[in-house]
Amino acid sequence: xxxxxxxxxxxxxxxxxxxxxxxxxxLHGRVVDATTGQPLAGVVVMAPQIRVGITTGEDGxxxxxxxxxxxxxxxxxxxxxxxxxxxALASEANPPVVxxxxxxxxxxxxxEVQGSRDRRWDRAQGSALLSESQIRDRQGQTLxxxxxxxxxxxxxxxxxxxxxxxxxxxxxxxxxxLNQGLAQEGQQWGAEHAPEIDPFxxxxxxxxxxxxxVEYGTGAIGGVVRVVPPxxxxxxxxxxxxxxxxxxxxxxxAGALLVEGMAERLPGLSxxxxxxxxxxxxxxxxxxxxxxxGFSERNVSAALAYHxxxxxxxxxxxxxxxxxxxxxxxxxGNRDDxxxxxxRGRPLAEGVFSYEVLNPRQQIAHDLVAAKVRHxxxxxxxxxxxxxxxxxxxxxxxxxxxxxxxxxALARPTFDLALTTRTLETRLxxxxxxxxxxGANLMRxxxxxxxxxxxxxxxxxxxxxxxxxxxxxxxxxxxxxxxxFDQRRVQTYVRQRDGQVLARRHCYAGLSGAVGLIGxxxxxxxxxxxxGTAWRPPNVNELYSRDVHHGAGQYEIGDLGLxxxxxxxxxxxxxxxxxxxxxxxxxxxxxxxxxxxLQADPQPTVTTxxxxxxxxxxxxxxxxxxxxxxxxxxxxxxxxxGVSATLVRGRDLSRGQALGAMPADRTRLWAGVGWPDxxxxxxLNLELSLEAVARQQRAPAADYAPPPGGxxxxxxxxxxxxxxxxxxxxxxxxxxxxxDGLYRDYxxxxxxxxxxxxxxxxxxxxxxxxxxxxxxx
Amino acid sequence: MQKKLSLWLxxxxxxxxxxxxxxxxxxxxxVNPQELITRITLNLTPLDDAGQPAAAAVVVGALDxxxxxxxxxxxxxxxxxxxxxRGEVALFDGINNEDIGAEVAGEAEVHQFFFTAxxxxxxxxxxxxxxxxxDYTTNTGTDHPVGLRFTLGVSAGGSGxxxxxxxxxxxxxxxxxxxxxxxxxxxxxSFPVVITN
Numbered sequence: 001x002x003x004x005x006x007x008x009x010x011x012x013x014x015x016x017x018x019x020x021x022x023x024x025x026x027l028h029g030r031v032v033d034a035t036t037g038q039p040l041a042g043v044v045v046m047a048p049q050i051r052v053g054i055t056t057g058e059d060g061x062x063x064x065x066x067x068x069x070x071x072x073x074x075x076x077x078x079x080x081x082x083x084x085x086x087x088a089l090a091s092e093a094n095p096p097v098v099x100x101x102x103x104x105x106x107x108x109x110x111x112e113v114q115g116s117r118d119r120r121w122d123r124a125q126g127s128a129l130l131s132e133s134q135i136r137d138r139q140g141q142t143l144x145x146x147x148x149x150x151x152x153x154x155x156x157x158x159x160x161x162x163x164x165x166x167x168x169x170x171x172x173x174x175x176x177x178l179n180q181g182l183a184q185e186g187q188q189w190g191a192e193h194a195p196e197i198d199p200f201x202x203x204x205x206x207x208x209x210x211x212x213x214v215e216y217g218t219g220a221i222g223g224v225v226r227v228v229p230p231x232x233x234x235x236x237x238x239x240x241x242x243x244x245x246x247x248x249x250x251x252x253x254a255g256a257l258l259v260e261g262m263a264e265r266l267p268g269l270s271x272x273x274x275x276x277x278x279x280x281x282x283x284x285x286x287x288x289x290x291x292x293x294g295f296s297e298r299n300v301s302a303a304l305a306y307h308x309x310x311x312x313x314x315x316x317x318x319x320x321x322x323x324x325x326x327x328x329x330x331x332x333g334n335r336d337d338x339x340x341x342x343x344r345g346r347p348l349a350e351g352v353f354s355y356e357v358l359n360p361r362q363q364i365a366h367d368l369v370a371a372k373v374r375h376x377x378x379x380x381x382x383x384x385x386x387x388x389x390x391x392x393x394x395x396x397x398x399x400x401x402x403x404x405x406x407x408x409a410l411a412r413p414t415f416d417l418a419l420t421t422r423t424l425e426t427r428l429x430x431x432x433x434x435x436x437x438x439g440a441n442l443m444r445x446x447x448x449x450x451x452x453x454x455x456x457x458x459x460x461x462x463x464x465x466x467x468x469x470x471x472x473x474x475x476x477x478x479x480x481x482x483x484x485f486d487q488r489r490v491q492t493y494v495r496q497r498d499g500q501v502l503a504r505r506h507c508y509a510g511l512s513g514a515v516g517l518i519g520x521x522x523x524x525x526x527x528x529x530x531x532g533t534a535w536r537p538p539n540v541n542e543l544y545s546r547d548v549h550h551g552a553g554q555y556e557i558g559d560l561g562l563x564x565x566x567x568x569x570x571x572x573x574x575x576x577x578x579x580x581x582x583x584x585x586x587x588x589x590x591x592x593x594x595x596x597x598l599q600a601d602p603q604p605t606v607t608t609x610x611x612x613x614x615x616x617x618x619x620x621x622x623x624x625x626x627x628x629x630x631x632x633x634x635x636x637x638x639x640x641x642g643v644s645a646t647l648v649r650g651r652d653l654s655r656g657q658a659l660g661a662m663p664a665d666r667t668r669l670w671a672g673v674g675w676p677d678x679x680x681x682x683x684l685n686l687e688l689s690l691e692a693v694a695r696q697q698r699a700p701a702a703d704y705a706p707p708p709g710g711x712x713x714x715x716x717x718x719x720x721x722x723x724x725x726x727x728x729x730x731x732x733x734x735x736x737x738x739x740d741g742l743y744r745d746y747x748x749x750x751x752x753x754x755x756x757x758x759x760x761x762x763x764x765x766x767x768x769x770x771x772x773x774x775x776x777x
Numbered sequence: 778m779q780k781k782l783s784l785w786l787x788x789x790x791x792x793x794x795x796x797x798x799x800x801x802x803x804x805x806x807x808v809n810p811q812e813l814i815t816r817i818t819l820n821l822t823p824l825d826d827a828g829q830p831a832a833a834a835v836v837v838g839a840l841d842x843x844x845x846x847x848x849x850x851x852x853x854x855x856x857x858x859x860x861x862x863r864g865e866v867a868l869f870d871g872i873n874n875e876d877i878g879a880e881v882a883g884e885a886e887v888h889q890f891f892f893t894a895x896x897x898x899x900x901x902x903x904x905x906x907x908x909x910x911x912d913y914t915t916n917t918g919t920d921h922p923v924g925l926r927f928t929l930g931v932s933a934g935g936s937g938x939x940x941x942x943x944x945x946x947x948x949x950x951x952x953x954x955x956x957x958x959x960x961x962x963x964x965x966x967s968f969p970v971v972i973t974n
Binding site for chain 2: 291328329331332333334336338340341347349399448454458459460491493546606607609610611
């Protein structure tokens with residue numbers, strides 16, 4: 001068993017063959033499940049004598065390059081299946097081979113635990129899965145930044161410390177972020193409130209593009225970012241890793257230490273302790289520093305698990321803490337101040353470098369407890385019960401210091417929110433031996449606010465949902481159907497300015513449903529169509545806001561009469577995994593009824609601080625359509641060329657105008673070359689990339705400034721794995737915005753006042769110790 | 778073994794939860810008062826040729842009753858043609874019962890009032906600050922005007938209508954230069970002005 005784990009781990013380290021081929025021959029074929037005929041992804045294909053290996057793609061296909069002299073057997077390994085061997089090598093002229101793997105009766109249980117099945121083939125809709133090593137190679141300053149290269153995903157940024165994922169033009173309350181299997185419950189409604197997740201504590205990320213309401217409920221109307229926790233250690237012993245990151249632009253240092261182990265006496269009992277620290281100073285554009293954009297982060301987590309057979313008990317505790325500065329130039333008084341700042345186009349003060357975080361700033365703590373039990377119930381299916389507790393505490397400090405010195409000395413936040421959420425989720429998979437899943441969940445939430453900003457009141461929310469999902473296999477086609485019912489009740493306690501508290505009740509309920517069909521088109525292609533409907537209730541801020549939003553320089557007014565927002569979406573996705581090419585193409589159309597957004601009110605609000613443009617939350621019919629695609633071609637064993645493109649079109653159908661905050665059209669080109677063994681370094685990889693972003697041509701006329709112009713960003717990255725004192729040291733050096741260009745992105749909330757950061761040099765080092773896969777070396 | 782362990786884990790988890798604070802939103806929130814400017818008063822004393830008070834002062838106010846920032850009331854300033862006025866600005870926080878004008882005087886180096894005549898008869902009004910930072914605090918660097926005290930001159934002519942815009946700029950980032958406004962406006966109100974003969 002150990003050897004199998006090791007083989008999988010070793011082969012997953014890279015898709016490139018590890019030895020230098022002389023007179024190479026290519027063997028291509030496909031691996032399928034012998035009983036169902038389903039393609040098997042992630043199967044390790046190896047020529048053991050020469051240690052050449054590769055893993056199969058999504059369609060079960062593989063291309064293995066081996067020296068012509070080798071005539072030994074090939075091995076095919078996948079957890080949960082018997083090892084298969086192919087006696088002789090076929091040559092390139094021969095037709096592709098089909099290898100059938102027979103499920104191993106005893107080891108089948110292990111498949112579930114390891115999750116080595118490729119989930120992407122499960123989904124008809126557009127999706128992306130970033131593995132742990134891909135995440136580490138691309139690790140950015142925030143979780144959002146780590147995901148930037150996923151086509152269809154953009155970032156809504158408020159400086160370098162705050163980046164929210166935008167999936168197909170939707171974000172915030174419309175994108176669900178899952179951490180430890182729990183929906184992250186922070187103050188997600190705010191565009192300047194980023195997901196409170198440590199980018200170091202991820203074992204992978206799955207992005208679902210488009211609604212996933214059946215599986216994940218009302219928050220997933222636009223998409224899901226599922227942060228996969230790192231896997232527990234699977235062999236007795238002690239191990240861990242130290243990761244260090246440095247970012248040149250804001251002189252940021254970050255480090256994480258993870259220690260994990262499994263008890264020698266009680267195999268199956270594993271634990272993990274992890275901590276990370278991060279400190280960044282002011283970011284720099286080509287021409288000036290962005291004052292007060294530094295931040296610091298301290299995170300710690302602990303996890304304990306006991307796995308036995310297909311059953312498991314897991315407990316996870318984590319704390320995320322950050323203190324981040326809000327760019328001073330973005331904090332303005334009233335509309336005239338805003339117009340002056342825009343006319344200037346850059347901050348009044350040039351700024352200097354500093355690590356100090358001053359007002360305005362945000363201080364956020366997110367604590368999470370997740371307890372999960374998985375237990376097989378004979379004849380009934382696999383039961384999973386998860387309990388979650390989360391508390392999000394956000395304090396925002398205004399730039400404006402009180403005139404009164406004694407009040408100023410208290411340094412109280414202007415705005416303070418504490419949100420506590422408890423959830424209980426149950427799920428029964430493989431009901432009665434079928435491919436059906438049943439689930440139910442309950443949630444209770446309380447929000448307590450303090451301060452003088454009237455954007456979100458105290459509230460208590462209770463919600464519950466039930467769902468059923470069934471998968472059918474019909475002649476190589478897979479039909480995935482699901483239905484869900486959710487209800488949410490919200491009791492608000494609105495404190496009036498005179499001190500009186502008004503209680504009000506809101507109740508929302510609705511159905512979500514989806515039908516997906518996936519089929520294979522030849523060995524290298526799969527095609528999927530998904531038709532789905534999902535909904536979400538209006539958020540409390542959309543109902544109750546009644547104050548100046550200083551970052552935006554506008555007065556926002558909620559509407560108590562808002563109803564549910566519903567989407568009806570159609571997605572067509574084509575996935576390709578060929579001998580030399582791979583890629584994915586998605587076309588989608590998402591019709592939203594009762595789409596909630598801020599609409600400019602012709603009547604401005606006159607205050608003692610001046611006149612503010614006024615925005616009201618309104619509902620309208622909207623249509624969002626788009627295309628996203630990527631293609632990678634490997635003309636040579638070592639080289640690769642790739643291209644990706646994302647187009648999104650959003651329209652407010654009632655008013656006949658473009659929807660705001662839609663990402664501009666963008667494309668990315670990359671060219672890479674790899675050396676499996678460069679002597680001093682294994683898997684040495686060099687990649688050049690070019691990102692081109694067009695000007696957003698379709699923006700609503702009611703904006704303070706027109707969308708900024710297009711821009712080009714050049715990047716280069718070199719990485720590999722070297723031996724250091726008997727350990728494998730993974731390293732990479734990356735340069736972003738190589739030309740140090742001055743630019744603004746349409747989705748940057750600072751674009752009115754300042755440019756985006758300039759050139760950035762990133763260094764990443766990772767030193768594992770006590771590795772489990774050492775056995776194979 | 779598995780059952781025992783899961784029970785143990787569950788009890789650890791419950792114990793942790795019991796230790797977590799209250800989250801009852803129905804409980805009255807802690808009041809966290811913030812400073813507000815709810816009353817802006819202009820006090821204008823007409824002067825005779827010798828610069829002495831010639832009559833009782835004209836007092837106008839801009840009021841925000843609830844402290845929500847919205848301007849609930851603004852008085853019209855009645856001034857006489859061909860008259861010089863000596864003006865004073867008073868600021869008050871009616872919610873916390875505090876004299877904000879005194880606080881501004883204490884931080885004179887990072888504040889400045891800007892007065893602008895607007896409307897049809899704007900050209901007949903001339904407004905300028907009549908004080909310096911050194912009048913309130915020990916001054917370092919250039920001694921810029923503050924504007925808590927100002928003069929208003931109304932030129933001769935018939936009756937007319939105008940407006941007097943009063944802005945208080947807070948200089949938190951950029952240094953004060955005596956001429957330009959900052960991007961942090963604490964007050965921005967326009968009083969209607971009626972000129973009579």
